[in-house]
């Protein structure tokens with residue numbers, strides 16, 4: 209579930225608000241998204257994948273993490289390289305190899321049209 213929004217990285221582009229399929233965010237008065245409905249998060253990672261500044265962190269669980277978890281600790285997440293890690297794996301962002309070029313899914317493999 210979405211756990212962290214880093215205000216100091218956010219450029220207030222609203223992309224996460226727009227791409228979230230379940231309207232988890234609302235725009236805060238300062239322009240930084242607020243997690244308004246965490247219970248509606250479906251851990252799809254779309255917000256994290258689309259954030260241009262790696263300002264969001266979605267923990268890979270379908271329930272909120274306990275209070276004090278490292279999954280809510282921005283410094284610990286930054287130190288471990290977790291911020292932006294998903295985006296890097298799928299190849300989104302400048303200088304990265306698009307994941308679709310590496311995917312071995314048979315549907316992406318060349319097939320004959322005849």
Ligand code: SF4
Nearest residue numbers: 228249250252253255
């Ligand atoms: S992980 Fe998906 S459902 Fe959850 S806040 Fe991000 S975009 Fe919305």
Ligand code: SF4
Nearest residue numbers: 218219221222224259
């Ligand atoms: S996508 Fe990232 S930079 Fe844009 S508003 Fe959301 S958290 Fe901020």
